[in-house]
Amino acid sequence: MTILAESPPCKNSTGDEKTGGGADRARALRERITDHVDALAKAVDDVRASESFRVFLDVQARFHRYSWGNTILIATQRPDATRVAGYKAWEKLGRHVRKGEHGIMIFAPHKFTRERERDNGESETVDGIGFHVTHVFDVGQTDGEALPTVDVPTVDALADDLLAKLIGVAGRRSIKVEFGAFREGFFGASKRGSVEIANTYATGQQAKTLAHELAHETLHWNAEGSFTRSAAELEAEAVAYVVCRHFGLDVELRASRYIALWGGDSAALRESLERIATTARGIIDDADSDASAERAPQGQGVAA
Numbered sequence: 001m002t003i004l005a006e007s008p009p010c011k012n013s014t015g016d017e018k019t020g021g022g023a024d025r026a027r028a029l030r031e032r033i034t035d036h037v038d039a040l041a042k043a044v045d046d047v048r049a050s051e052s053f054r055v056f057l058d059v060q061a062r063f064h065r066y067s068w069g070n071t072i073l074i075a076t077q078r079p080d081a082t083r084v085a086g087y088k089a090w091e092k093l094g095r096h097v098r099k100g101e102h103g104i105m106i107f108a109p110h111k112f113t114r115e116r117e118r119d120n121g122e123s124e125t126v127d128g129i130g131f132h133v134t135h136v137f138d139v140g141q142t143d144g145e146a147l148p149t150v151d152v153p154t155v156d157a158l159a160d161d162l163l164a165k166l167i168g169v170a171g172r173r174s175i176k177v178e179f180g181a182f183r184e185g186f187f188g189a190s191k192r193g194s195v196e197i198a199n200t201y202a203t204g205q206q207a208k209t210l211a212h213e214l215a216h217e218t219l220h221w222n223a224e225g226s227f228t229r230s231a232a233e234l235e236a237e238a239v240a241y242v243v244c245r246h247f248g249l250d251v252e253l254r255a256s257r258y259i260a261l262w263g264g265d266s267a268a269l270r271e272s273l274e275r276i277a278t279t280a281r282g283i284i285d286d287a288d289s290d291a292s293a294e295r296a297p298q299g300q301g302v303a304a
């Protein structure tokens, strides 16, 4: 096996930068990644500015955010609930609860005031909060006008090569990749040291999902400080976008809508630029070194 002297065998990209050509390549890649994130930021802002997205957000805002306790009550009584609202709230949204549907029991807070006597004999009014049982209904128990949605299209393109490269990246990082037909609407998951990828979609979608989960594996399990789920989804999807775009796979429609739905915008993307760029570059470098390892038997590559 030949190891070419001018390109040191690299476990990571830093070794590469010490040589002149490597530094140029690293700088060029870095610039390209920044351009890609800029393009994504523009696409996300375009989604947010669209009329259909505003209508969607407007309706979203009319759904109540339930407390943790109520969320558990809803999930135990109706595990498949997606959108939940009270009888009158559904009427206002142009939908009606079907006859005979049983409501989901939750606790609703109410304010009360009462008079009480102080130690000195004077009376005072005190405010308090009590809870009473009320019922809500899932969208599946209602009929009527369709709720506005934002379609996040799956990637239809085939990208067998990129998928193979990314499986290689996972392998080099000791991340187990499990493919399978999972539940409806499931694309993938990062489980710290292993990822699940739904193989019921085109290989382009699978590659996009794998890049997204690899980003979660890198960024969000050993992270210092705290971050929100929305910030994590924005970063993972932006990394997937950059990696896919680098290898010629267009996932802009899906990535921009996905990020917009998680509340992301261009400002949030720019705030995370360093983390996105570094993670994307690491995956791209690993994927490229996989390719050179594959070419090694023909004597042109570098064994790393």
Ligand SMILES: [Zn+2]
Binding pocket: 212, 216, 232, 233, 236
């Ligand atoms: Zn995710």
